[in-house]
Amino acid sequence: MRAIRFLAAAAALVGAVAAQAAPLVATNNTFGAFDANSGTRNLVINGQGTVTDVNIRIDFAKCDDPAIGPSDLTCIGTGNAFLSETFFYLLSPNGTRVDLINTGTFSGSQGGRVQIDFDDAAASVVGGSVMSSGSFRGVQSLAAFNGLNAGGTWVLGMGDSVGRDPLSFFSATLSVSAVSEPASLGLVGLSLLGLGAVARRRKA
Template identity: 35%
Template sequence: MVYAKLVVVLLIYSSMVLVIPLASAAAITETYTNATPANVDPNQTSPVNRSVTVPAVDFPNGVTVDNIIISIDFDKRDRNNGVCSNYNGGLVYNNEIYFELSKPSAGISSILIPFNTYSGNVHPAPTNNGFITVVLDDDATTTVGGGTPVAGTFAPVNPLSVFEGLDPSGTWTLTMADSAAQDPLCFFSYTLSIEASSQVDISVTKSDFTNAYTPGGTASYIIIIENNGPDDALNLLVNDTIPNGIVSASWNCVGSGSATCGTASGSGDIVNVSVDIPSGQSIQFTVDVTFSSNPADY
């Protein structure tokens, strides 16, 4: 996997051909919050949707979701007439709680907290006067649920990993529901954390077709950088140092298909030349060199 500003360093001498594997770079993580409260009860409006929109500009083209974490602020208490502000102090029926995350454009959803995940009917004292925050993370060691809801980090009942590999941009929707009247699910806010990176297979080949070199003579070699996908590789930085014994060098860069070079040509070493290589395409550098006429330079 390769993301964003990777540096391709070609430590290759003129008579050798090497393919250097590239290591992964850190992913981008962005967070999005919807803080529009909801009074979720069949006597009001159940289910209720709250959405966040991820702008396309937040993640470079070609990156896909690696990990999703969602935190939800909510409360479940006995209320008169199913209204969150009318606290009554009786049983709360936590088994009525339901949360589901979806990405409608992809047709994918996961029921994170189904009905009957919780069973306790009385809030503990520390949460009688406010909301709790439940963080749902596939990597948590304890699965959400049990008796009364408590704050903390838990694995969801159904995994968030179903969203891995999706384009992070677009609308993400949290659907919440309460299965019976009078004791509403009181929603305050949720925050969606999205980690995403490119998944690309990059190969780098340097070829030199000359078997012998003459002091004062010339030669050419090529560098081919291929992206075997599945995602586009953007903003790769290419570097190639000219070997000893060369007194002058010039190079040009061309791409196949829609692959592009940030700089089309130059002289001397190739230094931090940015290239964009869509999946299945390639970039080629052609380097023309002149050798020193002094054998001591080699």
């Protein structure tokens, strides 16, 4: 019975750890237009723990001249938007980099405003001849951040590699799932106690 009680307590702690894995969220909605240049936006996670999953939603537009403003929903220019010039990447607080979109990831010409959720669980990899809203895997896996410390300043980098077809950035929302270290250590400790109790019972 003692071993069963220990294991039940360990199972309860598993649930507590899972509850603590609720996402930590940071948003940056500082508008910016980039034409043959690049920029960054900071996303500050106020919380600690070991990263178990990272997702990021980016709202942006790639248009033929001119750049559209923060309240615009559609491109003004009707020419070639040269989607291939677009790039985005994400840096963790410790400097680990994951490329989300590289120059050349898209190959089409039709511009527009889109909202992309970068999620390793998505069915398709971002890219192709059409830039559309939806959920996609980035060109590199966000799992590269797993095991790192969640807290601190994450940096979203972005840009347009050639002039006259600007990239407009509207907002980004970073969601980081993390497990706190004390809970993780407690789970390991309690599990070991449970195994010890089982061993003592068998020996007796």
